[in-house]
Amino acid sequence: MSRRNGFSLVRWWSIVRKEFLQLRRDRVTFAMIVGIPILQMALFGYAINTDPKHLDTAVISADNSDITRSFISAMKNSDYFKFVGQLPDEAAGRDALNRGKVLFVVTIPAGFTRQLLRHERPALLIEADGSDPIAGASALAAVNGIAQSVIQKELTGPLAPLAGSPAAFDVEIHRLFNPEGITQYNVVPGLMGVILTLTMVMMTGLAMTRERERGTMENLLTMPSTPIEVMTGKLIPYIGIGLIQSTIILLAARFVFHVPFFGNIGAVYLVALLFVAANLTVGITFSSLAGNQLQAVQLTVFYFLPNILLSGFMFPFQGMPKWAQALGNLLPLTYFNRLIRGIMLKGNGWADSWPSAWPLMVFTLVVMTVAVKTYRRTLD
Amino acid sequence: MSASANPDFAIDVKDLNKHFGDKHVVNNVSMRVRKGEIFGFLGPNGSGKTTTIRMMCGLLKPDSGSGTCLGYDIRRDSADIKRNVGYMTQRFSFWDDLTIRENLDFVARMYQVPGRRDVVQKSLEDLGLVGRAGQLAGELSGGWKQRMALAACMLHNPMLLLLDEPTAGVDPKARCDFWDELQGLAARGVSVLVSTHYMDEAVRCHKLAYIAYGKLLAQGSAAEVVASQHLSSWAIIGEKLVQLQETLRQQPGVEQTVSFGTVLHVSGTDADLLQRTVAATVAHQGVRAQKIDTGLEDVFIYMMSRSADNFGDRP
Ligand SMILES: Nc1ncnc2c1ncn2[C@@H]1O[C@H](COP(=O)(O)OP(=O)(O)O)[C@@H](O)[C@H]1O
Ligand SMILES: [Mg+2]
Numbered sequence: 117m118s119r120r121n122g123f124s125l126v127r128w129w130s131i132v133r134k135e136f137l138q139l140r141r142d143r144v145t146f147a148m149i150v151g152i153p154i155l156q157m158a159l160f161g162y163a164i165n166t167d168p169k170h171l172d173t174a175v176i177s178a179d180n181s182d183i184t185r186s187f188i189s190a191m192k193n194s195d196y197f198k199f200v201g202q203l204p205d206e207a208a209g210r211d212a213l214n215r216g217k218v219l220f221v222v223t224i225p226a227g228f229t230r231q232l233l234r235h236e237r238p239a240l241l242i243e244a245d246g247s248d249p250i251a252g253a254s255a256l257a258a259v260n261g262i263a264q265s266v267i268q269k270e271l272t273g274p275l276a277p278l279a280g281s282p283a284a285f286d287v288e289i290h291r292l293f294n295p296e297g298i299t300q301y302n303v304v305p306g307l308m309g310v311i312l313t314l315t316m317v318m319m320t321g322l323a324m325t326r327e328r329e330r331g332t333m334e335n336l337l338t339m340p341s342t343p344i345e346v347m348t349g350k351l352i353p354y355i356g357i358g359l360i361q362s363t364i365i366l367l368a369a370r371f372v373f374h375v376p377f378f379g380n381i382g383a384v385y386l387v388a389l390l391f392v393a394a395n396l397t398v399g400i401t402f403s404s405l406a407g408n409q410l411q412a413v414q415l416t417v418f419y420f421l422p423n424i425l426l427s428g429f430m431f432p433f434q435g436m437p438k439w440a441q442a443l444g445n446l447l448p449l450t451y452f453n454r455l456i457r458g459i460m461l462k463g464n465g466w467a468d469s470w471p472s473a474w475p476l477m478v479f480t481l482v483v484m485t486v487a488v489k490t491y492r493r494t495l496d
Numbered sequence: 497m498s499a500s501a502n503p504d505f506a507i508d509v510k511d512l513n514k515h516f517g518d519k520h521v522v523n524n525v526s527m528r529v530r531k532g533e534i535f536g537f538l539g540p541n542g543s544g545k546t547t548t549i550r551m552m553c554g555l556l557k558p559d560s561g562s563g564t565c566l567g568y569d570i571r572r573d574s575a576d577i578k579r580n581v582g583y584m585t586q587r588f589s590f591w592d593d594l595t596i597r598e599n600l601d602f603v604a605r606m607y608q609v610p611g612r613r614d615v616v617q618k619s620l621e622d623l624g625l626v627g628r629a630g631q632l633a634g635e636l637s638g639g640w641k642q643r644m645a646l647a648a649c650m651l652h653n654p655m656l657l658l659l660d661e662p663t664a665g666v667d668p669k670a671r672c673d674f675w676d677e678l679q680g681l682a683a684r685g686v687s688v689l690v691s692t693h694y695m696d697e698a699v700r701c702h703k704l705a706y707i708a709y710g711k712l713l714a715q716g717s718a719a720e721v722v723a724s725q726h727l728s729s730w731a732i733i734g735e736k737l738v739q740l741q742e743t744l745r746q747q748p749g750v751e752q753t754v755s756f757g758t759v760l761h762v763s764g765t766d767a768d769l770l771q772r773t774v775a776a777t778v779a780h781q782g783v784r785a786q787k788i789d790t791g792l793e794d795v796f797i798y799m800m801s802r803s804a805d806n807f808g809d810r811p
Contacts, residue, residue, distance in 0.1 A: 130605030335589035339606040
């Protein structure tokens with residue numbers, strides 16, 4: 117006669133309703149939902165919007181002609197670059213970059229002008245310290261315009277035919293220390309993952325401990341509910357919250373930071389949903405592991421740090437040591453960063469996204485199983 | 497249904513034990529509550545009542561021991577027990593940030609009560625809370641919280657109620673109404689296990705159990721519990737009872753003196769010795785002494801102080 121206690125949609129829905137009702141009256145949480153993304157975006161956005169000028173630049177000049185001098189002075193005039201001196205060779209240039217003495221080294225190869233005049237389309241090389249992508253990004257973005265204006269100005273008269281397209285010379289940019297070229301644009305979608313991680317894990321981390329601390333857990337345990345009903349029921353409202361936060365960030369990305377958007381908005385929300393689900397399972401697991409709300413917050417911070425450091429948000433993933441990459445590969449944020457950057461900035465479709473999407477799904481399933489296993493059915 | 501379950505008993509547990517750390521909180525407790533019975537569970541604070549009740553309804557796992565609630569095994573069938581038992585926690589455990597109606601509605605949904613809306617409405621009417629149904633539960637006064645909690649744990653018409661100090665902090669009139677209602681429920685066949693500190697409530701129970709320091713010291717009807725301690729008692733009525741109490745305490749045969757204001761109860765297990773002592777004392781002090789039936793309260797106080805001497809951690 118002892119019936120198995122199966123999943124009941126009615127009970128599950130009643131828990132969902134209860135969570136919504138409580139959330140609606142919880143001003144602090146509500147303020148957190150809207151406040152955290154705005155605050156974080158404002159902080160990081162400030163860093164993004166700074167448009168540094170007069171960055172230290174060195175020249176290795178193996179060719180000295182009107183045209184190359186004109187190019188250098190055009191760079192100076194752009195206000196982005198400040199020339200700090202000549203360097204004898206490539207080795208010296210590397211050394212200066214490595215020591216952080218300069219942010220850029222402009223190399224004018226031997227025979228540049230001669231090749232130019234022979235229509236051989238020579239290339240100028242600019243090596244950039246990419247470890248501070250925000251600092252260098254706008255300067256580098258300006259280089260092409262500078263090259264164009266030099267061409268317009270110098271290649272006149274008999275040289276005019278050179279000015280036509282294709283361009284008379286190339287500017288090759290090598291980003292050192294940051295081969296993936298993480299630019300300011302990458303920061304905003306990356307920030308979406310960071311904000312979602314923090315708020316989702318923190319808020320659900322408190323969900324169960326709050327019941328325990330207020331004594332209502334005893335009541336909940338007295339009722340005929342299964343762990344999966346309680347846990348998933350409690351998570352539902354936070355999915356909505358995660359999507360609201362995503363929307364706030366996307367709107368800011370579009371209208372405040374003017375991040376280009378190449379992908380499909382539906383795909384963005386889909387991966388956001390996957391990512392939110394992954395984080396919620398982490399939060400609810402912490403929630404049943406932690407004895408009180410303070411411990412839940414500590415666990416969240418403990419989880420948050422490796423996410424920031426090892427997911428490719430802060431440092432280029434490929435540049436990390438192997439062990440760090442291995443750890444990073446266990447974190448949902450790593451996959452979300454790749455997904456969201458790929459979709460937003462490169463217009464990636466389903467086929468490109470799948471390799472980073474399925475690990476999120478596996479993660480969610482595994483951690484949800486752990487969560488249900490750690491759920492305490494008794495007060496012991 | 498468990499093979500060993502006796503259909504006459506709503507609760508039938510045997511040799512329950514529970515430790516918290518190295519503290520033996522419940523020590524070999526066996527208890528039987530018949531169907532339709534109001535069973536009073538008494539004992540000083542910290543004696544293990546709440547822990548025992550929690551083990552009965554599957555909220556705590558006993559370290560050892562076994563038993564059934566409504567025929568369901570307390571270890572195996574806690575899901576069935578939860579569906580069929582109404583448990584009112586000692587500490588208010590409803591959601592302060594939900595309204596009264598929302599709390600009741602949530603409970604009704606969780607138990608999948610048929611005709612939920614009407615049941616909740618009816619419950620609010622019975623409570624006299626229709627006008628305040630939209631008020632947050634956290635804003636209610638202590639007495640109203642108790643009443644709401646009781647109403648909530650009865651929404652699904654359980655056949656067994658486990659009530660952990662349901663009337664603590666409730667005014668006398670409300671307590672009286674509450675007990676009338678319990679009596680009505682019992683008459684309809686609902687079994688009730690209720691822990692309490694109030695003597696006037698103890699006497700309204702069909703059966704009683706007294707627990708101290710985790711051990712069940714007596715169990716049965718009020719008369720049986722009283723008889724089990726073999727106490728004889730005298731009431732002494734008169735002036736200056738405080739001094740008299742001091743003197744009597746030292747006398748042979750006097751094991752307990754309890755002052756009820758103008759009356760002093762003196763009890764002991766050796767009836768003859770006690771009678772001689774009382775007679776001698778009364779003669780000298782000019783007070784009136786009268787043999788009485790030992791009361792429940794005398795017996796409870798006697799059991800409590802004796803168990804403190806036997807197992808209590810004295811300083
Ligand atoms: N979860 C727990 N952890 C540790 N000790 C507990 C716990 N619950 C109760 N106790 C201890 O067990 C003893 C019995 O408590 P309890 O069952 O609440 O007694 P009562 O309900 O009779 O007042 C008390 O000393 C109490 O401090
Ligand atoms: Mg108690």
